[in-house]
Amino acid sequence: MAQSDVLLTELKSHGYRLTRTRRALLDVFCSLTCPVQAPELVAMLAALGVLVNKTTVYRELAFLERAGMVHRVLLADGLTRYELARQEHHHHLFCVRCKAVSRVCLDDSICAVSDAIRRQSGFRTIAHSIEFFGICPRCDEGERQE
Amino acid sequence: MAQSDVLLTELKSHGYRLTRTRRALLDVFCSLTCPVQAPELVAMLAALGVLVNKTTVYRELAFLERAGMVHRVLLADGLTRYELARQEHHHHLFCVRCKAVSRVCLDDSICAVSDAIRRQSGFRTIAHSIEFFGICPRCDEGERQE
DNA sequence: TTGACAAACGCAACCAGGTTGCAATAATGA
């Protein structure tokens, strides 16, 4: 059973409808390895022959977010991206040159600062975002040759 | 000498003009303790009697960013904020309830993961952003009473 | 299979943040 079918089954079991958009969107998300913007999703669906209005995509993203299946990713350019939730916990490397996004898994201890923050300031952390901005290996190579 | 005068002097020494907008903007930035959005700055300047067009503010922010005096801060709501650069290195706590932004200084070791990332993936980190999203002490108090 | 019903949808209009081209203005040093 494909990963997207697992998700569809879960939605169905909660009484939600399995629409063309919903199926296609989850398919796309399962095939991706890095976060994407909503307008990009509209284009990707169109390329698959699924012509869907941007309003629908935004509403569907909100729905999938509520259902805990996708979440937002904020990177250095201020644009909102989405990726499948329930992946191995990881963080992002954003190349400020070519805008490529890659992933990195960090040591648990780095993610465990929440407790220290709670003690220090009383702030109850729900989530964190650790993003690194810099130059990816490919661009670094290119720059050295210029 | 006020902090903003130091910055103005530096700009002047590089041959840049000291305009009304520039002075007022640096004054405002020096008086703030957390990052602000561009439209907020337009309003704050207006409240000080400095009526300035939003285009000018955006251009001035780009200028001050190039000059290394302010930088962008991206938080959980996807809006771009700016704050004075050259502060003690710190990170942000974003209350998802009241949207308040506070600051926290983390252990150096947490910020030093860049080397590990370089070894692991070849990605050359220039900057990082570590943001925490959760409930601030005030809101936490309020929620407990409801 | 059919129909009722609510969920999902498309569309148009709208909003906010941000950008651009260009002509007018103002800070500077001579």
Next chain:
DNA sequence: TCATTATTGCAACCTGGTTGCGTTTGTCAA
């Protein structure tokens, strides 16, 4: 004071995102 050029205002534009509302469609029970 004047020339030079950085800075500014304005209008028009762009993109991402939202809203209201009437229509379509997925689901399930008859």
